[in-house]
Amino acid sequence: MRSIVTxxxxxxxASVLVPRYASHMGTAPAPLALAARxxxxxxxxxxxxxxxxxxxxxxxxxxxDARVDxxxxxxxxxTGASLIALSASNAARLGIHPVQSEFVAEVKTxxxxxRAAPTRLDEVEVxxxxxxxxxxxxxxxxxxxxxLLGLSFLSRLRxxxxxxxxxxxxx
Numbered sequence: 001m002r003s004i005v006t007x008x009x010x011x012x013x014a015s016v017l018v019p020r021y022a023s024h025m026g027t028a029p030a031p032l033a034l035a036a037r038x039x040x041x042x043x044x045x046x047x048x049x050x051x052x053x054x055x056x057x058x059x060x061x062x063x064x065d066a067r068v069d070x071x072x073x074x075x076x077x078x079t080g081a082s083l084i085a086l087s088a089s090n091a092a093r094l095g096i097h098p099v100q101s102e103f104v105a106e107v108k109t110x111x112x113x114x115r116a117a118p119t120r121l122d123e124v125e126v127x128x129x130x131x132x133x134x135x136x137x138x139x140x141x142x143x144x145x146x147x148l149l150g151l152s153f154l155s156r157l158r159x160x161x162x163x164x165x166x167x168x169x170x171x
Contacts, residue, residue: 049158050128051170062167064149067125069094073147075126077167079160081150084121084136090147091119091138098138105137114143124153129171131156 054062054077062077071094075084091098098117105116116137124134126149135152154160158170 049170050130051168052127052129054167054169056165056167063146064126066149067123069122075149076146077154078148078150079154081148083118083150083152084124084134085116085144085148085150086119086136086138087141087144087147088138089141094121096138103138107137107139107143114140126153126169129157129169131171 052064054064057063064075064077066073066075073086073090073093078085086094086096088098096119098119102117103115105118107114107116116139119136119138121134121136122132124131131153134156154169160167160169162168
C-alpha cells in the first residue's frame with residue numbers, strides 16, 4: 001500500500017515535469033495499475049515488433065528486470081507514475097549523482113513531501129524492448145521502496161495492456 005501511495009504522489013509531482021518532456025513521449029493507452037518479470041514473446045505479434053508478457057507476482061504486482069544504461073535494475077511497473085523513478089542508490093549505480101540544487105521537483109509520498117531530481121536515461125531495455133533518451137526522477141532512498149517503471153517508458157510503447165492476469169508490453 002505504501003508503494004502505491006508513493007507512486008501516486010510521484011505521478012502528481014511528475015505532472016509538473018511532463019510537459020517539458022512531452023516531445024519525447026508518445027500517446028499513452030488507458031492506464032492500468034500494477035508490476036512483473038518478463039516472460040517469452042507473445043505468439044502472433046506483428047512482424048518487427050518486440051513483446052513481453054509479465055505475470056503478476058505473489059503480491060499482485062508486475063516486476064521486471066531491466067538494463068538501464070547497461071546496468072541491471074529491478075522495477076515495479078507503475079502505470080500511475082508519469083516518469084521512471086529511481087532511488088538515489090540505484091541512480092548512483094548508474095553513475096547519476098545529482099547535487100542538492102538539482103532536486104527541484106516536489107513529490108508527495110506516504111512519508112510526506114520530498115524533492116526529486118529530474119534526469120534522462122540514455123537507454124532502458126526490458127526484455128527485447130529498447131528505448132533511448134527516457135525521462136526519469138531520482139528520489140532519496142527513504143522515499144522509494146522500489147524503482148518504478150512509469151509512463152515515460154510505457155507511453156512510448158506501441159501498446160501495453162492488462163489481459164488474463166498478465167501485463168503485455170509491445171514495442
